[in-house]
Amino acid sequence: MEWLTADEQTAxxxxxxxxxxLEDYLDRQLQRDAGMPHMYYALLSTLSETPARRMRxxxxxxxxxxxxxxxxxxxxxxxxxxxxxxxxxxxxxxGQIVVLTDTGYDKLVQTAPGHVEAVRAAIFDRLSAEQTAQxxxxxxxxxxxxxxPAGADVPWLR
Amino acid sequence: MEWLTADEQTAxxxxxxxxxxLEDYLDRQLQRDAGMPHMYYALLSTLSETPARRMRxxxxxxxxxxxxxxxxxxxxxxxxxxxxxxxxxxxxxxGQIVVLTDTGYDKLVQTAPGHVEAVRAAIFDRLSAEQTAQxxxxxxxxxxxxxxPAGADVPWLR
DNA sequence: AGCCCTTTATTGAAGGTTCAAGAAGTGCCG
DNA sequence: CGGCACTTCTTGAACCTTCAATAAAGGGCT
Numbered sequence: 001m002e003w004l005t006a007d008e009q010t011a012x013x014x015x016x017x018x019x020x021x022l023e024d025y026l027d028r029q030l031q032r033d034a035g036m037p038h039m040y041y042a043l044l045s046t047l048s049e050t051p052a053r054r055m056r057x058x059x060x061x062x063x064x065x066x067x068x069x070x071x072x073x074x075x076x077x078x079x080x081x082x083x084x085x086x087x088x089x090x091x092x093x094x095g096q097i098v099v100l101t102d103t104g105y106d107k108l109v110q111t112a113p114g115h116v117e118a119v120r121a122a123i124f125d126r127l128s129a130e131q132t133a134q135x136x137x138x139x140x141x142x143x144x145x146x147x148x149p150a151g152a153d154v155p156w157l158r
Numbered sequence: 159m160e161w162l163t164a165d166e167q168t169a170x171x172x173x174x175x176x177x178x179x180l181e182d183y184l185d186r187q188l189q190r191d192a193g194m195p196h197m198y199y200a201l202l203s204t205l206s207e208t209p210a211r212r213m214r215x216x217x218x219x220x221x222x223x224x225x226x227x228x229x230x231x232x233x234x235x236x237x238x239x240x241x242x243x244x245x246x247x248x249x250x251x252x253g254q255i256v257v258l259t260d261t262g263y264d265k266l267v268q269t270a271p272g273h274v275e276a277v278r279a280a281i282f283d284r285l286s287a288e289q290t291a292q293x294x295x296x297x298x299x300x301x302x303x304x305x306x307p308a309g310a311d312v313p314w315l316r
Numbered sequence: 317a318g319c320c321c322t323t324t325a326t327t328g329a330a331g332g333t334t335c336a337a338g339a340a341g342t343g344c345c346g
Numbered sequence: 347c348g349g350c351a352c353t354t355c356t357t358g359a360a361c362c363t364t365c366a367a368t369a370a371a372g373g374g375c376t
Binding site for chain 3: 074
């Protein structure tokens with residue numbers, strides 16, 4: 001068992017503070033301007049980038065890295081708001097297809113600029129191009145590592 | 159209004175995935191091994207590093223970057239578990255001082271190795287020393303920016 | 317002292333997330 | 347075909363977080 005070095009500790013502390021503050025900041029921004037938390041916005045946003053603005057539940061959950069259960073609850077709420085709707089899947093009767101409605105798309109078009117602005121203000125306006133590239137690389141390494149934890153042959157995320 | 163460049167988009171996407179996965183991973187690890195979410199562990203950990211393992215509510219909230227309200231709920235829970243206790247502040251009768259109990263300290267000593275190991279496995283074992291330094295710097299920049307958002311003369315975090 | 321504004325901390329309700337359990341469909345394999 | 351294991355998605359309860367409202371104390375000002 002190894003402890004963290006001094007450098008690692010400062011990095012870890014700063015990272016935790018940055019992510020905590022950032023989440024809080026973006027959740028507030030979107031709750032205020034769009035009436036939904038950041039994760040829900042990410043669902044609409046992800047759907048809007050697919051060919052027909054539709055996706056299977058499981059695939060959507062995998063893309064945004066959340067559990068199916070969490071997605072079910074979120075979709076139920078967003079469907080109630082009218083931003084998206086469910087359709088049954090023709091090829092697999094267990095499946096559900098989530099579709100971004102036109103109203104949902106409009107909502108996204110309406111709120112995207114403010115959100116992008118918030119992201120820029122918090123992050124990219126403050127980082128050099130090099131730092132942006134470094135952040136991308138570091139994030140990718142961490143995400144890759146968590147996607148398939150060493151020694152686990154069973155998916156750890158249900 | 160500027161959109162994100164292609165590089166910024168990939169960085170943002172990776173960053174979001176990494177932080178989502180990481181939070182989930184650490185919350186699970188701590189819930190399983192310590193019976194508490196990551197944020198609660200951070201409270202115990204922060205207290206353990208102070209001179210007499212005690213701190214005012216407000217200062218603790220500021221250190222870990224959460225609202226007073228959230229802290230109140232968390233402390234109520236952790237006090238119920240016996241990991242910490244409240245004491246009234248002699249110099250300011252509105253104040254409360256949160257104290258890490260001996261049991262709470264033992265709990266921390268017990269669970270810290272496993273948690274540090276999880277953090278190492280997810281992050282520092284995968285990053286070079288340079289990348290660790292880069293992550294520290296980037297995180298610091300982001301955290302600094304969010305601490306005092308440009309154009310706000312009123313604290314945005316209550 | 318009295319007044320007012322601020323700071324400190326808590327509370328309860330509403331909403332979000334996790335976890336374990338369960339219903340329903342798929343697909344393989346004897 | 348029948349059985350069995352696995353996948354897909356949902357559900358409800360417990361827990362956590364947010365938000366707005368509140369109580370209580372400090373501190374300045376006249």
